[in-house]
Amino acid sequence: MSNLPKIAWVGLGIMGSPMAENLIKAGYTVTGYTLEADKLQRLAAAGGTAAGSIAEAVKDADIVITMVPASPQVEAIAYGPDGILDNAKRGALLIDMSSITPQTSIDLAKAAADKGIRVLDAPVSGGEAGAIEAVLSIMVGGQQDDFDTARPVLEALGKTIVLCGPHGSGQTVKAANQLIVAINIQACAEAVVFLEKSGVDLAAALDVLGGGLAGSTVLARKTDNFKNRDFKPGFRIDLHHKDMGIVTDAARTVGAALPVGTVVASLVASLRAQGDGGLDHSALLRGVERLSGHTTES
Numbered sequence: 001m002s003n004l005p006k007i008a009w010v011g012l013g014i015m016g017s018p019m020a021e022n023l024i025k026a027g028y029t030v031t032g033y034t035l036e037a038d039k040l041q042r043l044a045a046a047g048g049t050a051a052g053s054i055a056e057a058v059k060d061a062d063i064v065i066t067m068v069p070a071s072p073q074v075e076a077i078a079y080g081p082d083g084i085l086d087n088a089k090r091g092a093l094l095i096d097m098s099s100i101t102p103q104t105s106i107d108l109a110k111a112a113a114d115k116g117i118r119v120l121d122a123p124v125s126g127g128e129a130g131a132i133e134a135v136l137s138i139m140v141g142g143q144q145d146d147f148d149t150a151r152p153v154l155e156a157l158g159k160t161i162v163l164c165g166p167h168g169s170g171q172t173v174k175a176a177n178q179l180i181v182a183i184n185i186q187a188c189a190e191a192v193v194f195l196e197k198s199g200v201d202l203a204a205a206l207d208v209l210g211g212g213l214a215g216s217t218v219l220a221r222k223t224d225n226f227k228n229r230d231f232k233p234g235f236r237i238d239l240h241h242k243d244m245g246i247v248t249d250a251a252r253t254v255g256a257a258l259p260v261g262t263v264v265a266s267l268v269a270s271l272r273a274q275g276d277g278g279l280d281h282s283a284l285l286r287g288v289e290r291l292s293g294h295t296t297e298s
Contacts, residue, residue, distance in 0.1 A: 004028050005062035007153070010054060010077055010084070011098070012039040014233065015124070016067035018132040019097075019157050021046045026156035033057035055087040063153060064088055067097045070242050071104040078108055090116035095150055097138075099123045099178070099239070101246050102168035105141060109167040118146045121167060123174035124158060125181070128234035129221060135159045139177070141170035175250055178243035182264045182281070184218040189285040192226045193292050202227060225282035237284075238277040241268050 004027055009020040012034035020043060024030050030048040033056070034040060040050035051057035054077055058064050064084055068074055074096060078084045084094060094117055096105065105121035112119045120142035130136045136158035140147055147163045154161045164173045191214075195205045206223050209215065225231060244265035251258045258265075271277075271287045279286075 005153070006060055007031070008033070008051075008058040008061035008064045008088075009043075009048075009067070010034070010057060010064065011067040011073075012036070012043060013067065013069070014128050014235075015131045017042055018128070019067065019134075019136075020048060020065075022131075022134045023153065023156050024048050028153070028156070031057050031061065053082065054084060055082055058084050058088040058092070061088060061092060063150070064092055064094045065097060065153075066094070069098065069239060071100040074098050074100050074104060074108065079111070085112055085115045085117060088115075088117055091118075093118045093120070093146060093149055095120045095122050095153070097122050097124055099174050099243055099246070100171060102141075102171040102175070102250060105171050106168040109142070118143070118149075119167065120146055120150055121170040122150070122154065123170055125174065125177045126158070127221065130158070137177075138162070139164050139170045139173040141165055141167050141172075171246075172250065175243065175247035178240065179247045179258065179261045181218060182240055182244060182268060182284075183260055184216055185222065185281055185284050186264050186267060186288075188216075188219055188222060188226065189282070189288045192285055193288045193294055197292065197294055222282040225280060226285055229285075231276075231279040231283040231286070233278060233280045235281050236277065237268060237272050237279055237281055240281045241265075241272050241277065244268050 007023055007028050007030045009030055009032040012020060012032055017039055020030050020032055024047045031051050032043045032048050033051040033054050044050045066077060094112055109119040120140055122138050122140045124136040124138050126136040134157055137160040138154050138158040140163045164170055195202055210219050248258060248265055267287055276283050276286060
C-alpha cells in the first residue's frame with residue numbers, strides 16, 4: 001500500500017488528462033471524474049480509477065484537484081449536495097488549478113473552511129506541452145502549511161512552483177501571465193506577417209529572433225504553429241478570451257491601466273467573434289493576416 005495521499009481529480013480536459021497521468025506515473029492513486037466518457041476511459045487505461053460522480057471521486061481523497069474552464073464550472077463542481085465541499089472528508093486539501101477570478105478563489109476558500117476543507121488556488125502556465133512534459137509553472141495562493149503539504153504533488157506536475165500570497169494571489173498572478181502571453185503572441189503574429197510580406201525566409205528569421213532579446217517561451221512554443229498554420233488547440237482562444245476578461249476587470253478594480261492589454265483583449269474577442277474560438281491562441285496570426293489582406297484560410 002502506498003503512503004502517498006489519495007488523489008481525486010475533477011476535470012480531464014486538454015490539460016487535466018496529462019496532468020492526472022503524470023501523478024499516476026509518480027506513484028499516486030488517482031480517482032477521476034469528468035463529463036466525457038472517453039476521458040474517463042483514458043484515465044483508466046493510464047492506471048487511474050474512473051468515478052461515476054464527483055461525490056464518488058472525492059469521498060476518500062486526501063487531496064482533491066480540480067481543472068475546469070472557468071469560475072462557473074468551479075462553482076458548479078464545488079457547491080451543492082453533489083459537489084466537492086459536501087462530499088470530501090474534513091481535513092482534505094482542495095487544490096483548484098483552474099484559471100478563474102481571484103474573488104471566486106477567495107469565496108471558495110471561505111466556504112470550504114466552514115466544511116473543514118483546506119484550499120489552494122494553483123493555476124498553471126505552460127499549455128498542453130507543459131502539462132504533458134510536467135514542466136508547468138504553478139502560481140499558488142493560500143496558506144504556507146497547505147502549500148507545504150501540496151508541494152510534493154505539484155512537483156509531479158511542474159517545475160516552477162511558487163506561493164504568491166494568500167487566497168486569490170495565484171489567480172492574480174495567472175491573470176498577469178495571460179496578459180503577457182496574449183501580448184507576446186500578438187507581437188509574434190504581427191512579426192510573422194511582416195516578415196512573410198517582406199519576402200524573408202520565415203524559418204530562418206524565427207530561428208535568429210529566438211536566439212536574441214526577442215526570444216521568449218511563447219516564440220519557442222508557437223514557432224511551429226506559425227510556420228505550419230497549425231492551430232490545433234493547446235490553449236483555445238475561447239479560454240484566453242475568458243482570461244483577458246479576468247485581467248481587464250481585475251485591473252479596473254485596482255486602478256491599473258492596461259493600454260496595450262485592452263487592445264489585445266479586443267483582438268482576441270474579435271477572433272472569437274469570427275468563429276475561431278476553438279483554435280489555439282496562436283491563431284491570433286489569422287487576425288493579423290485578415291487585417292493585412294494576407295490570408296491562408298484552412
